[in-house]
Each structure stands twice: as structure tokens, then as C-alpha cells.
Amino acid sequence: MKKKQKRTSLVAERMDMDLGNYLAPLPVTLISTRREGESANVCTVAWNGIVNSKPPMVSISLRKERYSHESIMQSKEFVINLVGKSLAKAVDYCGVKSFRDEDKVATLGLEMEGMPELKTALALADAPLSLGCKVQDVISLPSHDLFIAEVLSVRIQKDLLDGRKALRLDRADLLSYVHGQYYELGRWLGFFGWSIADKKRFAKRKHAWFKHAKPKGS
Amino acid sequence: MKKKQKRTSLVAERMDMDLGNYLAPLPVTLISTRREGESANVCTVAWNGIVNSKPPMVSISLRKERYSHESIMQSKEFVINLVGKSLAKAVDYCGVKSFRDEDKVATLGLEMEGMPELKTALALADAPLSLGCKVQDVISLPSHDLFIAEVLSVRIQKDLLDGRKALRLDRADLLSYVHGQYYELGRWLGFFGWSIADKKRFAKRKHAWFKHAKPKGS
Numbered sequence: 001m002k003k004k005q006k007r008t009s010l011v012a013e014r015m016d017m018d019l020g021n022y023l024a025p026l027p028v029t030l031i032s033t034r035r036e037g038e039s040a041n042v043c044t045v046a047w048n049g050i051v052n053s054k055p056p057m058v059s060i061s062l063r064k065e066r067y068s069h070e071s072i073m074q075s076k077e078f079v080i081n082l083v084g085k086s087l088a089k090a091v092d093y094c095g096v097k098s099f100r101d102e103d104k105v106a107t108l109g110l111e112m113e114g115m116p117e118l119k120t121a122l123a124l125a126d127a128p129l130s131l132g133c134k135v136q137d138v139i140s141l142p143s144h145d146l147f148i149a150e151v152l153s154v155r156i157q158k159d160l161l162d163g164r165k166a167l168r169l170d171r172a173d174l175l176s177y178v179h180g181q182y183y184e185l186g187r188w189l190g191f192f193g194w195s196i197a198d199k200k201r202f203a204k205r206k207h208a209w210f211k212h213a214k215p216k217g218s
Numbered sequence: 219m220k221k222k223q224k225r226t227s228l229v230a231e232r233m234d235m236d237l238g239n240y241l242a243p244l245p246v247t248l249i250s251t252r253r254e255g256e257s258a259n260v261c262t263v264a265w266n267g268i269v270n271s272k273p274p275m276v277s278i279s280l281r282k283e284r285y286s287h288e289s290i291m292q293s294k295e296f297v298i299n300l301v302g303k304s305l306a307k308a309v310d311y312c313g314v315k316s317f318r319d320e321d322k323v324a325t326l327g328l329e330m331e332g333m334p335e336l337k338t339a340l341a342l343a344d345a346p347l348s349l350g351c352k353v354q355d356v357i358s359l360p361s362h363d364l365f366i367a368e369v370l371s372v373r374i375q376k377d378l379l380d381g382r383k384a385l386r387l388d389r390a391d392l393l394s395y396v397h398g399q400y401y402e403l404g405r406w407l408g409f410f411g412w413s414i415a416d417k418k419r420f421a422k423r424k425h426a427w428f429k430h431a432k433p434k435g436s
Contacts, residue, residue, distance in 0.1 A: 011329050011343050012375040017385070019369055021274045022347055023266065023298060024387055025245055025394050025403060048241065049267030051279040052359040056239045059277065059364070061269040080241060085407065092413035111229050125229050129240055139357065139366065141270040146277070148357065148364070151237055157230040167235070169242055169397045176243050176394060176403060179387045181427070182412075185243060185394060186404030189303065194400075195310035209399070 025176035025183065028091055030081040031060060032112065032124050033071035040105050040112045040122045043068040044095030046177040047144070048080060056151040058133060061144045067099045072147055075120040076135040081127035084173035085184055091175060092182065117152035128172035130155045162212035170213060243394035243401065246309055248299040249278060250330065250348075251289035251339050258323050258330045258340045261286040262313030264395040265362070266298060274369040276351060279362045285317045290365055293338040294353040299345035302391035303402055309393060310400065335370035346390035348373045380430040388431060 026046040034040045047061040058080060062069040072078050083091050090108045097104055105112060111125035115132040123130035132153035139146040162168050176183045191205055244264040252258045265279040276298060280287040290296050301309050308326050315322055323330060329343035333350040341348035350371035357364040380386050394401045409423055 012346075012377060014331075014343065014373050015376050016334060017372040017374050019274050019372055020385075021268045021271065021276075021369075022300070022349065022372060022385070022387070023245055023247070023268050023276055024300065025243060025392050026268065027241055027243055029241070047268045049244065049277065049279070050239045050241050050265045051277070051362060051364045053239065053281070053361040055360065056237050057359060058239075058241055059267065059269070061267070063271070082240070082242065088407050089413045092408060092411065096411055096414055113232075116234055125232065128230075130232075131240065137357070139355070141275060141366070142273065143271040144269060146269045146366070148359070151239075154235040154237055154240065155232050156235050158233050159230060167238075167240070167397065169240070170399065174243050174396065175407065178392065178403065179385065180410045181388065182407040182409070184404040184407060185396065186402040189306050189393065189400040189402060190310060191400075192398045193310065193314055195307045196314055 022179060024178040026178070028083065028175050028177040028182065030083055030087070030091060030094055030124055030127065031068060032079040032081060032122055033068045033075065033077070034120050034122055035071050035074055036120065039103060041068060041071060041099040042081075042090075042094050042104055042110060042124060043099075044091050051148060057136070057149060058131065058151060059146055059148050061141070061146045063144055069145060072135060073138070077118050077121040078133050078135075078147070078149070079115050079118070079121050079123045080131040080133060081124040082129040082169075082172060083175055084128050085175060086173070087126060088175060088182060113155075115153055115155065123155055128157045128160060128174075129169070164212070166212070168212055240397060242396040244396070246301065246393050246395040246400065248301055248305070248309060248312055248342055248345065249286060250297040250299060250342050251286045251293065251295070253289050253292055254338065257321060259286060259289060259317040260299075260308075260312050260322055260328060260342060261317075262309050269366060275354070275366060276349065276369060277364055277366050279359070279364045281362055287363060290353060291356070295336050295339040296351050296353075296365070296367070297333050297336070297339050297341045298349040298351060299342040300347040300387075300390060301393055302346050303393060304391070305344060306393060306400060331373075333371055333373065341373055346375045346378060346392075347387070382430070384430070386430055
């Protein structure tokens, strides 16, 4: 990459602002949990992330008062279910309603299924991808607890695999959460490493990417 | 919301899959750090998230070998810079190159500026929004360290505020990272609580949202 002139004139004017939680876009997911002797519960979480590579580990942060918080404290398990736009209404609904007031799984007619390696929590069978998580550590923070968990199992919708058996998450129509608003994903910009790829390699990878963008018949 | 019939026939067939880090879409950000006596460094991170509400707290996860990891261990500070599509190439480039090999800030002609409440780390002045973060805890995980930090300051581009002084992150053209691929944000789907809003309220909020979607003259 060539050395560029400083672009001072292009920098937009900035200002200080009140403190807040502005990190975005966040992965908005449906977390499924279950207590012994109860039916499954699903709650919406945007405060989750990947925290470790090998083994795959994730974190989710939950307000201590949430019903799902106590469920996870008891079972030490949860499932992170990625969501596409067909689940958008369920995502919002499960973020505003509590299991204490109603059985959201029944209301929404969601399908649950067992998750390999987990004893109690069920996966959302309607989700494009589910991660079965076992809690390793709980970090107590002022308003939330941060659950750090290892991913012990993964279930996906079969049609997320392309002809080469590669995972195509672009087929899942995933949702994002941006400061109180839900979004679909938009235009593809490139693959990791595209900024240093030569034109030929970039064109080849781009072609291969779009060739498998959607499954046949969708 | 009416009770629905079970939708078994609509559930796509699912299968187990090899373990991996599939949580998505992730917020891809530029993390700026600085060691005493050195110039600023910027690295790309997708493994970050919000972890606490009051006070605002975030986490980022870094491989222990990364240059920025040691910088944060020394200064206990970093800045999370959100990125829009005008920074897409810088985002990818700062993810594949290390400060050990080159001064990425100089190569890319990035502008840095001081960040309120921080002593060492600088903010990326080109970013739509920067969060000044002070490390509170470091959780050692097998391949990464998880830094838990409090947000002490926020700087934004002035034109992210609309006429009502409300923050409009939709004006920032934010990027997502999905399993090795970068995306723009796409279609707006709704606000938090839309699933239980009546038609009139939904229409009113939707109208107000789109009225302020882009600043005048952009």
C-alpha cells in the first residue's frame, strides 16, 4: 500500500458526548435455557461475543434480575441461537417479555430440540445455527453478570452448507442490533485479507463467493 | 400476540457440525493503543462486545501474541473506534499487518487525536465514534486474554446527531464481520419493542426514524 498524504481536511468535526453503550452493530441472538422440571425459555441478548479461539468460547452478559440469569446459574448451560429475518418478530418479542409472565416458546410456536453435549438446555430448531455452551466462569459486574462459556456443540440448517461443504452464513439473513434498532445485513464488502490481495486473487475469491451466495431453489 | 399452531413443517432440516466460532454478525472495530514513547498503533478486532450497562463497560479479546495485547497490559487503556465503510480498507489492512512490521497509522494516513480521560492511548479521529476505555480486569483464556474495561469517554462525529440531538448511528455506515467476510448494514427492520407496538405507534416511530436517516447535504 502506498504512503498517502495526511487527510486532515477529510476528517469530520468531532465532539464529546455523554457516556453510553454505543458499540455496534451487535449480534442479536436468542438464548435458550431450561431449568429442571420446566419447559424451555428463550430470551433475546445482544450483549454477547466471541472471546477465545481454541477452544471456541463465547460470552454473554445478562442483567442479574433476568429469569434466564438464574436458569444459567443453575444449569451452567445455554444455547446461543443465531437469528435470521424470519425470526425478527420473535427476537423483539423475547426481548420485551419474561418467562415469569408467559411461556414465550408456546406463544410464538417455536420448535425446540435437544442439543448435543448439553444436559438441560434445548436449542431453537427454527434457528439457522445454534451453539451449545457450557459455562466456565461467571464474572460479576455492577449491573450484569458476564458468563464465559465453551462451545461444546454446533447445529446448523443443512442448506447453510454449499456444494463444497463450506458454511455460508450469508444464507442465514442474520440480524444486527444498533443502538436500539434492528437491521438486516447489507452489501458484501470483502473477505478477510482483501486489502492486500492482488486484483486477480480478489476477483477469483469474489466470483467464488457470489457463486454460492444462495442455495438452489431459494 | 395470538397463540399459533406449531410450525413443524417450516423448520428446515438441521445437522451437527464441527466446532467453531460462528457467532455473527460481529462489530468489527479499530482498537487504538499506544505505549509510552511510541507512536499510536491501530489493530482490528471483531471479538468485542458490551458487557455492562451502568456504568457502560465493554470487553475485547486479543490473542496473547498481538502487539496491542502487550500495549494494553502496559497502559491499561485502549480506544474502541467504530468504523464506517470509508474505513473498510483500513479495517482489513490493520487486521493483517502488525505494528512490529510497519507503522500502520502512517501508511494509511490516519489521523489520531487525544481522548478525554485517557493518559496514553489516542483515538482515531477519522472514526464516526470512539470509546475511551480503562481496563478493569483481564481474564486469561486458553488462546486469548479478555480485557474488561469501563468506558470513560465518548467522542462522536458531530453529524451523527440529528436536529433533536439524538444519536443516529445509522448515519455511520457501520461494518459487520461475519465468519471471515465484511458487510455493510442493510435494511432497517424495527426498533426495540416494535413487536408489541400498535400500528399507530409503529407508524409514528418509523416515520420519525426515516425523517432523520441522513443529515442534510450528505
